[in-house]
Amino acid sequence: MPSSEVSLALFVPLIAKSDRLEDVEGFLGKGYELVQDEEETIQWMAAKYDDHTPPTFMIFDTFRAESGRNAHLTGKIAEALMANADALLAAGPEIAKPTILANNIGDPSKIKAGGLRNGLRVLLQAKSDKVQAVKEFLTGALPLVEAEPETLAWYALEFPGTKQFAIIDFFADDAGRNAHLTGEVAKALFANAEELLSSPPDIKKITVVAANVKV
Template sequence: MTSVGLLVPLIAKPSQTEAITDFLHTGYTLVPSEPLTREWFAVKYEDSNPPTYAIFDTFAAEEGRQAHLTGQIAKALMDNASSLLDVSPEIAQLDVLVGLVRPNKGSGEGTTAGVTKGLRVLFTAKPDKVDAVRDFLKSAIPLVEAEPGTTYWYAVEFPGTNTFGVVDFFPDDAGRGAHVAGKVAAALFGSADELLTGAPDLVKLDVIAAKV
Protein backbone atom coordinates (compact mmCIF):
# COMPACT_ATOMS: atom_id res chain seq x y z
CA MET A 1 0.00 0.00 0.00
CA THR A 2 1.04 3.57 -0.63
CA SER A 3 1.58 5.45 2.63
CA VAL A 4 3.63 8.60 1.95
CA GLY A 5 4.17 11.05 -0.87
CA LEU A 6 5.57 14.33 -2.10
CA LEU A 7 4.01 17.35 -3.76
CA VAL A 8 6.54 19.70 -5.34
CA PRO A 9 5.15 22.83 -7.06
CA LEU A 10 7.52 24.34 -9.61
CA ILE A 11 7.04 28.02 -10.48
CA ALA A 12 8.68 28.46 -13.86
CA LYS A 13 10.36 31.49 -15.28
CA PRO A 14 8.02 32.67 -18.07
CA SER A 15 10.78 32.19 -20.63
CA GLN A 16 11.45 28.61 -19.52
CA THR A 17 8.09 26.88 -19.89
CA GLU A 18 9.24 24.76 -22.83
CA ALA A 19 12.48 23.90 -21.05
CA ILE A 20 10.72 22.80 -17.87
CA THR A 21 8.31 20.65 -19.87
CA ASP A 22 11.33 18.99 -21.47
CA PHE A 23 12.87 18.57 -18.02
CA LEU A 24 9.75 16.82 -16.72
CA HIS A 25 9.76 14.46 -19.69
CA THR A 26 13.37 13.67 -18.84
CA GLY A 27 12.32 13.03 -15.25
CA TYR A 28 9.80 10.52 -16.54
CA THR A 29 12.60 8.52 -18.17
CA LEU A 30 14.47 8.39 -14.83
CA VAL A 31 11.59 6.98 -12.76
CA PRO A 32 12.47 3.34 -13.59
CA SER A 33 15.83 3.92 -11.89
CA GLU A 34 13.90 4.38 -8.62
CA PRO A 35 12.17 1.04 -7.97
CA LEU A 36 10.68 2.25 -4.66
CA THR A 37 8.72 5.07 -6.34
CA ARG A 38 5.17 3.74 -6.67
CA GLU A 39 3.41 6.37 -8.78
CA TRP A 40 4.89 9.53 -10.33
CA PHE A 41 2.98 12.36 -12.03
CA ALA A 42 4.31 15.53 -13.67
CA VAL A 43 1.63 18.17 -14.24
CA LYS A 44 0.99 21.76 -15.25
CA TYR A 45 -1.47 23.92 -13.35
CA GLU A 46 -4.03 25.13 -15.88
CA ASP A 47 -4.34 28.89 -16.38
CA SER A 48 -1.65 29.60 -13.77
CA ASN A 49 0.18 32.91 -13.66
CA PRO A 50 3.09 32.67 -13.17
CA PRO A 51 3.26 29.34 -14.99
CA THR A 52 3.28 26.59 -12.39
CA TYR A 53 4.11 22.93 -12.72
CA ALA A 54 4.38 20.18 -10.10
CA ILE A 55 5.56 16.68 -9.38
CA PHE A 56 3.34 14.43 -7.28
CA ASP A 57 4.66 11.01 -6.34
CA THR A 58 3.91 8.24 -3.87
CA PHE A 59 5.82 5.57 -1.99
CA ALA A 60 5.00 2.49 0.05
CA ALA A 61 7.17 3.66 2.95
CA GLU A 62 9.59 6.34 4.11
CA GLU A 63 12.50 4.35 2.69
CA GLY A 64 11.21 4.93 -0.83
CA ARG A 65 10.62 8.62 -0.28
CA GLN A 66 14.12 9.15 1.04
CA ALA A 67 15.58 7.18 -1.87
CA HIS A 68 13.72 9.48 -4.23
CA LEU A 69 14.83 12.64 -2.42
CA THR A 70 18.45 11.56 -2.84
CA GLY A 71 17.97 10.13 -6.33
CA GLN A 72 18.60 11.25 -9.88
CA ILE A 73 15.35 13.17 -10.43
CA ALA A 74 15.74 15.28 -7.29
CA LYS A 75 19.39 15.95 -8.08
CA ALA A 76 18.55 17.02 -11.64
CA LEU A 77 15.83 19.33 -10.30
CA MET A 78 18.16 21.03 -7.85
CA ASP A 79 20.90 21.32 -10.48
CA ASN A 80 18.50 23.06 -12.89
CA ALA A 81 16.35 25.03 -10.44
CA SER A 82 18.17 28.36 -10.81
CA SER A 83 17.86 28.36 -14.59
CA LEU A 84 14.27 27.04 -14.85
CA LEU A 85 12.43 28.38 -11.81
CA ASP A 86 11.48 31.77 -10.42
CA VAL A 87 11.78 30.50 -6.83
CA SER A 88 13.42 27.49 -5.23
CA PRO A 89 11.07 24.48 -5.11
CA GLU A 90 9.29 23.82 -1.82
CA ILE A 91 9.08 20.09 -1.25
CA ALA A 92 5.95 19.20 0.72
CA GLN A 93 6.07 15.80 2.39
CA LEU A 94 2.66 14.25 2.93
CA ASP A 95 0.93 11.17 4.26
CA VAL A 96 -1.36 9.30 1.88
CA LEU A 97 -4.46 8.50 3.93
CA VAL A 98 -6.12 6.39 1.27
CA GLY A 99 -5.86 5.97 -2.46
CA LEU A 100 -7.52 4.41 -5.46
CA VAL A 101 -5.34 3.15 -8.31
CA ARG A 102 -7.42 1.89 -11.19
CA PRO A 103 -5.41 1.98 -14.42
CA ASN A 104 -7.32 2.20 -17.68
CA LYS A 105 -6.96 -0.49 -20.31
CA GLY A 106 -3.85 0.35 -22.28
CA SER A 107 -2.59 2.75 -19.62
CA GLY A 108 0.87 1.25 -19.93
CA GLU A 109 1.11 2.71 -23.41
CA GLY A 110 2.32 6.24 -24.00
CA THR A 111 3.81 8.53 -21.38
CA THR A 112 0.79 9.61 -19.30
CA ALA A 113 -0.46 6.30 -17.83
CA GLY A 114 -3.80 6.72 -19.57
CA VAL A 115 -4.67 10.07 -17.98
CA THR A 116 -4.55 13.60 -19.35
CA LYS A 117 -6.34 15.73 -16.73
CA GLY A 118 -6.20 16.10 -12.97
CA LEU A 119 -7.17 18.09 -9.91
CA ARG A 120 -5.27 19.32 -6.87
CA VAL A 121 -7.59 20.33 -4.04
CA LEU A 122 -6.22 21.68 -0.73
CA PHE A 123 -8.22 22.56 2.37
CA THR A 124 -7.59 23.31 6.03
CA ALA A 125 -9.59 21.68 8.80
CA LYS A 126 -10.84 23.64 11.78
CA PRO A 127 -8.69 22.69 14.80
CA ASP A 128 -11.50 20.70 16.41
CA LYS A 129 -12.47 19.01 13.13
CA VAL A 130 -9.16 17.44 12.08
CA ASP A 131 -10.27 13.92 12.97
CA ALA A 132 -13.61 14.43 11.24
CA VAL A 133 -11.94 15.55 8.01
CA ARG A 134 -9.52 12.63 8.15
CA ASP A 135 -12.39 10.19 8.69
CA PHE A 136 -14.40 11.77 5.87
CA LEU A 137 -11.54 11.30 3.41
CA LYS A 138 -10.93 7.70 4.45
CA SER A 139 -14.62 6.90 4.03
CA ALA A 140 -14.85 8.41 0.52
CA ILE A 141 -13.37 5.46 -1.38
CA PRO A 142 -16.73 3.76 -2.16
CA LEU A 143 -17.98 7.01 -3.69
CA VAL A 144 -14.84 7.32 -5.81
CA GLU A 145 -15.10 3.69 -6.91
CA ALA A 146 -18.56 4.52 -8.28
CA GLU A 147 -16.98 7.06 -10.66
CA PRO A 148 -15.74 5.10 -13.69
CA GLY A 149 -13.91 8.13 -15.05
CA THR A 150 -11.73 8.57 -11.96
CA THR A 151 -8.54 6.59 -12.54
CA TYR A 152 -6.24 7.64 -9.69
CA TRP A 153 -7.45 9.30 -6.48
CA TYR A 154 -5.37 10.13 -3.41
CA ALA A 155 -6.46 11.70 -0.12
CA VAL A 156 -3.47 13.24 1.63
CA GLU A 157 -2.55 14.94 4.88
CA PHE A 158 0.32 17.36 5.46
CA PRO A 159 1.79 16.27 8.82
CA GLY A 160 2.14 18.88 11.52
CA THR A 161 -0.57 21.05 10.00
CA ASN A 162 -4.35 20.96 9.71
CA THR A 163 -4.06 20.88 5.93
CA PHE A 164 -5.43 18.04 3.81
CA GLY A 165 -5.81 17.52 0.10
CA VAL A 166 -7.05 15.40 -2.75
CA VAL A 167 -4.99 14.77 -5.87
CA ASP A 168 -6.69 12.82 -8.63
CA PHE A 169 -6.38 12.04 -12.32
CA PHE A 170 -8.73 11.28 -15.20
CA PRO A 171 -8.54 10.02 -18.80
CA ASP A 172 -10.10 13.21 -20.13
CA ASP A 173 -11.97 16.37 -19.24
CA ALA A 174 -15.29 14.50 -19.20
CA GLY A 175 -14.06 12.25 -16.41
CA ARG A 176 -12.83 15.23 -14.46
CA GLY A 177 -16.10 17.07 -14.96
CA ALA A 178 -18.08 14.05 -13.75
CA HIS A 179 -15.95 13.94 -10.61
CA VAL A 180 -16.37 17.64 -9.88
CA ALA A 181 -20.13 17.18 -10.24
CA GLY A 182 -20.11 13.93 -8.25
CA LYS A 183 -20.87 12.88 -4.70
CA VAL A 184 -17.38 13.22 -3.22
CA ALA A 185 -17.01 16.83 -4.32
CA ALA A 186 -20.58 17.62 -3.25
CA ALA A 187 -19.94 16.17 0.21
CA LEU A 188 -16.65 18.02 0.62
CA PHE A 189 -17.90 21.41 -0.51
CA GLY A 190 -21.19 20.89 1.31
CA SER A 191 -19.32 20.31 4.58
CA ALA A 192 -16.92 23.23 4.16
CA ASP A 193 -18.68 25.56 6.62
CA GLU A 194 -18.81 22.87 9.29
CA LEU A 195 -15.38 21.28 8.88
CA LEU A 196 -13.05 23.72 7.13
CA THR A 197 -11.58 27.15 7.76
CA GLY A 198 -12.50 28.24 4.24
CA ALA A 199 -13.47 27.04 0.79
CA PRO A 200 -11.25 24.33 -0.73
CA ASP A 201 -8.58 25.59 -3.13
CA LEU A 202 -9.10 23.71 -6.41
CA VAL A 203 -6.60 23.76 -9.25
CA LYS A 204 -7.10 21.99 -12.57
CA LEU A 205 -4.11 20.05 -13.90
CA ASP A 206 -2.83 19.00 -17.30
CA VAL A 207 -0.82 15.78 -17.13
CA ILE A 208 2.58 16.08 -18.81
CA ALA A 209 3.88 12.61 -17.95
CA ALA A 210 3.01 9.83 -15.54
CA LYS A 211 4.52 6.51 -14.47
CA VAL A 212 2.54 3.98 -12.42
Protein backbone atom coordinates in the same frame (compact mmCIF):
# COMPACT_ATOMS: atom_id res chain seq x y z
CA MET B 1 -8.66 -1.11 -6.86
CA PRO B 2 -7.29 0.46 -3.68
CA SER B 3 -3.52 0.83 -3.60
CA SER B 4 -3.30 0.51 0.14
CA GLU B 5 0.38 -0.38 -0.02
CA VAL B 6 1.34 3.24 -0.77
CA SER B 7 1.32 5.29 2.41
CA LEU B 8 3.74 8.17 1.77
CA ALA B 9 4.05 10.84 -0.89
CA LEU B 10 5.95 13.88 -2.08
CA PHE B 11 4.19 16.99 -3.31
CA VAL B 12 6.43 19.54 -5.02
CA PRO B 13 4.98 22.69 -6.64
CA LEU B 14 7.38 24.29 -9.12
CA ILE B 15 6.97 27.98 -10.01
CA ALA B 16 8.52 28.39 -13.45
CA LYS B 17 10.22 31.48 -14.83
CA SER B 18 7.83 32.96 -17.39
CA ASP B 19 10.31 32.53 -20.24
CA ARG B 20 11.26 28.93 -19.37
CA LEU B 21 7.92 27.11 -19.55
CA GLU B 22 8.93 24.85 -22.42
CA ASP B 23 12.21 24.08 -20.70
CA VAL B 24 10.41 23.06 -17.50
CA GLU B 25 8.09 20.79 -19.47
CA GLY B 26 11.09 19.28 -21.20
CA PHE B 27 12.83 18.74 -17.88
CA LEU B 28 9.80 16.93 -16.48
CA GLY B 29 9.62 14.75 -19.57
CA LYS B 30 13.23 13.71 -18.96
CA GLY B 31 12.38 13.18 -15.30
CA TYR B 32 9.92 10.52 -16.43
CA GLU B 33 12.83 8.61 -17.95
CA LEU B 34 14.93 8.89 -14.80
CA VAL B 35 12.22 7.76 -12.41
CA GLN B 36 11.55 4.52 -14.25
CA ASP B 37 14.71 3.09 -12.70
CA GLU B 38 13.45 3.78 -9.16
CA GLU B 39 11.82 0.54 -8.06
CA GLU B 40 10.53 2.05 -4.81
CA THR B 41 8.81 5.00 -6.52
CA ILE B 42 5.38 3.47 -7.12
CA GLN B 43 3.60 6.31 -8.91
CA TRP B 44 5.14 9.51 -10.28
CA MET B 45 3.18 12.29 -11.94
CA ALA B 46 4.28 15.65 -13.28
CA ALA B 47 1.64 18.20 -14.23
CA LYS B 48 1.08 21.86 -15.09
CA TYR B 49 -1.58 23.99 -13.42
CA ASP B 50 -4.09 25.28 -15.98
CA ASP B 51 -4.61 29.05 -16.24
CA HIS B 52 -2.45 29.84 -13.23
CA THR B 53 -0.34 32.90 -12.50
CA PRO B 54 2.55 32.61 -11.87
CA PRO B 55 2.99 29.57 -14.13
CA THR B 56 3.19 26.55 -11.85
CA PHE B 57 3.97 22.88 -12.30
CA MET B 58 3.91 20.09 -9.73
CA ILE B 59 5.50 16.73 -9.10
CA PHE B 60 3.53 14.17 -7.11
CA ASP B 61 4.86 10.72 -6.29
CA THR B 62 4.03 7.86 -3.95
CA PHE B 63 5.95 5.27 -1.94
CA ARG B 64 5.35 2.23 0.22
CA ALA B 65 7.92 3.16 2.85
CA GLU B 66 10.21 5.96 4.03
CA SER B 67 13.17 4.17 2.48
CA GLY B 68 11.66 4.64 -0.97
CA ARG B 69 10.90 8.29 -0.40
CA ASN B 70 14.40 8.94 0.88
CA ALA B 71 15.93 7.08 -2.05
CA HIS B 72 13.95 9.28 -4.43
CA LEU B 73 15.01 12.46 -2.63
CA THR B 74 18.65 11.48 -3.06
CA GLY B 75 18.22 10.02 -6.55
CA LYS B 76 18.94 11.22 -10.08
CA ILE B 77 15.78 13.23 -10.65
CA ALA B 78 16.10 15.14 -7.37
CA GLU B 79 19.73 15.84 -8.17
CA ALA B 80 18.79 17.10 -11.64
CA LEU B 81 16.01 19.29 -10.23
CA MET B 82 18.32 21.00 -7.77
CA ALA B 83 20.99 21.45 -10.45
CA ASN B 84 18.51 23.18 -12.79
CA ALA B 85 16.36 25.05 -10.24
CA ASP B 86 18.12 28.42 -10.52
CA ALA B 87 17.88 28.41 -14.32
CA LEU B 88 14.28 27.21 -14.63
CA LEU B 89 12.38 28.27 -11.53
CA ALA B 90 11.33 31.64 -10.12
CA ALA B 91 11.67 30.24 -6.59
CA GLY B 92 13.33 27.21 -5.06
CA PRO B 93 11.17 24.06 -4.96
CA GLU B 94 9.24 23.60 -1.71
CA ILE B 95 9.10 19.88 -0.99
CA ALA B 96 6.20 18.67 1.15
CA LYS B 97 6.00 15.15 2.58
CA PRO B 98 2.32 14.25 2.96
CA THR B 99 0.89 11.04 4.35
CA ILE B 100 -1.59 9.17 2.16
CA LEU B 101 -4.83 8.69 4.08
CA ALA B 102 -6.68 6.85 1.31
CA ASN B 103 -6.17 6.17 -2.37
CA ASN B 104 -7.64 4.33 -5.31
CA ILE B 105 -6.21 3.24 -8.64
CA GLY B 106 -8.89 2.58 -11.23
CA ASP B 107 -8.99 0.21 -14.19
CA PRO B 108 -5.33 -0.54 -15.09
CA SER B 109 -6.28 -1.18 -18.72
CA LYS B 110 -7.67 2.34 -19.03
CA ILE B 111 -4.54 3.82 -17.48
CA LYS B 112 -2.31 1.89 -19.87
CA ALA B 113 -4.49 2.51 -22.93
CA GLY B 114 -5.30 6.19 -22.57
CA GLY B 115 -2.87 7.38 -19.95
CA LEU B 116 -3.45 10.05 -17.35
CA ARG B 117 -4.07 13.31 -19.22
CA ASN B 118 -5.49 15.75 -16.73
CA GLY B 119 -6.39 16.08 -13.09
CA LEU B 120 -7.29 18.15 -10.06
CA ARG B 121 -5.31 19.51 -7.13
CA VAL B 122 -7.56 20.39 -4.18
CA LEU B 123 -6.13 21.93 -1.00
CA LEU B 124 -8.22 21.80 2.18
CA GLN B 125 -7.54 23.80 5.34
CA ALA B 126 -9.27 22.24 8.34
CA LYS B 127 -10.67 24.23 11.23
CA SER B 128 -8.59 23.75 14.37
CA ASP B 129 -11.20 21.56 16.04
CA LYS B 130 -12.09 19.63 12.88
CA VAL B 131 -8.79 17.99 11.91
CA GLN B 132 -9.93 14.50 12.88
CA ALA B 133 -13.29 15.05 11.21
CA VAL B 134 -11.57 15.98 7.93
CA LYS B 135 -9.45 12.82 8.16
CA GLU B 136 -12.58 10.76 8.65
CA PHE B 137 -14.35 12.52 5.78
CA LEU B 138 -11.49 11.80 3.37
CA THR B 139 -11.11 8.15 4.31
CA GLY B 140 -14.86 7.74 4.20
CA ALA B 141 -14.99 9.14 0.66
CA LEU B 142 -13.12 6.14 -0.76
CA PRO B 143 -16.23 4.06 -1.61
CA LEU B 144 -17.65 7.03 -3.52
CA VAL B 145 -14.46 7.28 -5.57
CA GLU B 146 -14.44 3.55 -6.25
CA ALA B 147 -17.86 4.02 -7.87
CA GLU B 148 -16.41 6.50 -10.39
CA PRO B 149 -15.01 4.45 -13.28
CA GLU B 150 -13.51 7.48 -15.01
CA THR B 151 -11.48 8.55 -11.95
CA LEU B 152 -8.29 6.66 -12.75
CA ALA B 153 -6.17 7.68 -9.75
CA TRP B 154 -7.29 9.38 -6.51
CA TYR B 155 -5.29 10.29 -3.43
CA ALA B 156 -6.36 11.88 -0.13
CA LEU B 157 -3.40 13.42 1.70
CA GLU B 158 -2.57 14.88 5.08
CA PHE B 159 0.36 17.25 5.58
CA PRO B 160 1.70 16.29 9.03
CA GLY B 161 2.17 19.10 11.53
CA THR B 162 -0.34 21.34 9.78
CA LYS B 163 -4.12 21.49 9.45
CA GLN B 164 -3.81 21.12 5.69
CA PHE B 165 -5.07 18.25 3.57
CA ALA B 166 -5.27 17.66 -0.16
CA ILE B 167 -7.01 15.61 -2.80
CA ILE B 168 -5.10 14.86 -5.98
CA ASP B 169 -6.75 12.88 -8.75
CA PHE B 170 -6.22 12.05 -12.41
CA PHE B 171 -8.37 11.29 -15.44
CA ALA B 172 -8.05 10.24 -19.07
CA ASP B 173 -10.03 13.22 -20.41
CA ASP B 174 -12.20 16.23 -19.56
CA ALA B 175 -15.33 14.09 -19.47
CA GLY B 176 -13.93 12.06 -16.59
CA ARG B 177 -12.81 15.14 -14.72
CA ASN B 178 -16.14 16.88 -15.20
CA ALA B 179 -18.00 13.77 -14.03
CA HIS B 180 -15.91 13.80 -10.85
CA LEU B 181 -16.50 17.52 -10.28
CA THR B 182 -20.25 16.94 -10.41
CA GLY B 183 -20.17 13.56 -8.65
CA GLU B 184 -20.91 12.35 -5.16
CA VAL B 185 -17.47 13.10 -3.68
CA ALA B 186 -17.62 16.73 -4.80
CA LYS B 187 -21.20 17.07 -3.56
CA ALA B 188 -20.23 15.68 -0.15
CA LEU B 189 -17.17 17.93 0.07
CA PHE B 190 -19.09 21.11 -0.59
CA ALA B 191 -21.95 20.04 1.65
CA ASN B 192 -19.48 19.72 4.55
CA ALA B 193 -17.01 22.49 3.67
CA GLU B 194 -18.48 25.22 5.83
CA GLU B 195 -18.56 22.97 8.89
CA LEU B 196 -15.10 21.40 8.46
CA LEU B 197 -12.91 23.94 6.67
CA SER B 198 -11.61 27.38 7.58
CA SER B 199 -11.73 28.48 3.92
CA PRO B 200 -13.30 27.17 0.71
CA PRO B 201 -11.53 24.30 -1.06
CA ASP B 202 -8.72 25.57 -3.30
CA ILE B 203 -9.30 23.71 -6.58
CA LYS B 204 -6.84 23.83 -9.47
CA LYS B 205 -7.22 22.00 -12.76
CA ILE B 206 -3.98 20.43 -13.96
CA THR B 207 -2.69 18.95 -17.21
CA VAL B 208 -0.39 15.93 -17.01
CA VAL B 209 3.07 16.42 -18.53
CA ALA B 210 4.40 12.93 -17.76
CA ALA B 211 3.38 9.98 -15.59
CA ASN B 212 4.80 6.64 -14.53
CA VAL B 213 2.25 4.48 -12.69
CA LYS B 214 2.97 1.00 -11.42
CA VAL B 215 -0.39 -0.79 -11.17
